[in-house]
């Protein structure tokens with residue numbers, strides 16, 4: 283033990299990162315590359331958080347549908363950290379579901395002409411609208427709710443339904459009265475310019491790549507390490523683990539959800555408020571692997587009058603041996619309580635409509651009733667992304683926040699990686715005041 287630690291302190295580091303999701307891994311790798319000693323603490327047995335993929339038989343399944351946006355922050359940070367991935371653009375030509383039937387989706391100019399649920403005038407208006415969506419600076423509509431913004435664009439009920447379909451698909455949010463219109467414009471513009479990528483091997487590739495970057499830079503990873511509280515003192519912070527270990531650090535990055543962050547620092551009023559007022563963006567997900575896809579041409583189907591999504595991800599990327607298909611079906615949940623049995627029935631009905639006969643071809647099936655896609659919705663009343671907590675925890679000298687609910691930049695995984703990087707750059711400025719680090723426990 284060095285002289286500044288107490289007898290109960292087992293480990294001392296420059297920065298402790300709590301949480302091993304994309305945000306925590308990015309923060310840890312960034313700090314270690316800047317020469318800091320870093321300990322990453324993850325309560326689960328595996329790192330990766332919501333980005334990890336699970337192995338089901340021969341197939342790799344993401345936790346619900348995951349698509350990497352290009353140019354929104356995450357892809358650049360992955361490149362900076364040397365994380366390699368391969369991915370493919372989905373073909374966004376598809377169908378929509380309206381009144382229980384499959385109808386054409388106007389994904390391309392040809393499809394727009396073929397669309398039978400829009401009048402000629404609505405088709406012309408749609409072209410003007412798509413131009414406006416792709417050219418309006420998102421910040422200019424940050425304080426406007428998606429519902430108000432959509433209503434201000436068109437009086438056509440059919441076009442409004444289509445704009446809400448696009449907004450749900452690109453943001454995962456199903457709360458138009460609350461949601462800032464800016465996140466829709468941001469995500470739409472990214473997808474319009476660069477499309478998205480479905481990743482070969484799933485998002486586990488990103489988790490493994492970030493882990494390798496972190497370990498190569500010297501990060502010590504400790505899984506099965508649940509943090510139960512954090513105490514800040516002049517010059518350092520002490521972290522208490524459920525197994526009785528304590529850790530002393532010059533800086534701490536809390537890369538966890540707002541409720542956990544508040545539990546770790548129960549006296550922090552601002553954190554308490556953020557945790558209490560957060561509106562999680564959630565989805566119910568039905569992930570299936572089929573031996574044979576009854577309608578291989580039906581790859582991408584979205585609900586016009588229901589908040590539903592269907593995509594055959596293995597029509598584009600590799601998740602297992604040839605011959606099997608990984609399909610994600612999801613329901614964008616509105617805020618508040620949801621009925622899991624009802625949601626599951628709706629997802630199965632979507633599969634029945636798009637791929638009748640799928641049950642006979644089932645190899646694997648997983649229903650995830652309440653996945654948190656983003657920990658807090660960027661709301662119009664808060665000014666959109668600018669209303670989210672900053673990277674440095676207020677009234678603290680050495681505590682920082684990272685995660686998909688933190689910072690004025692990015693949505694979905696972009697926010698997780700951008701905040702991880704920003705929190706690390708701030709933590710890096712802290713001078714190590716707790717002496718030489720010589721007694722890291724093997725983990």
Ligand SMILES: Cc1cc2nc3c(=O)[nH]c(=O)nc-3n(C[C@H](O)[C@H](O)[C@H](O)COP(=O)(O)OP(=O)(O)OC[C@H]3O[C@@H](n4cnc5c(N)ncnc54)[C@H](O)[C@@H]3O)c2cc1C
Pocket residue numbers: 300301302303304305306323324325326329330331332333345346347348349350351507508509510537538539542565567653654655656684685686687693694695696698
């Ligand atoms: C169904 C679904 C679909 C999605 N689709 C997309 C998409 O298409 N595109 C996109 O960009 N993003 C998508 N996302 C979002 C993306 O997955 C997340 O934004 C990102 O993974 C969040 O990373 P994070 O590090 O902020 O949080 P998390 O992954 O939640 O990481 C937090 C970590 O902290 C750990 N932890 C919590 N408490 C403690 C404690 N007390 N002690 C130690 N560790 C603790 C947790 O175990 C967890 O590993 C999707 C998410 C879901 C669920």
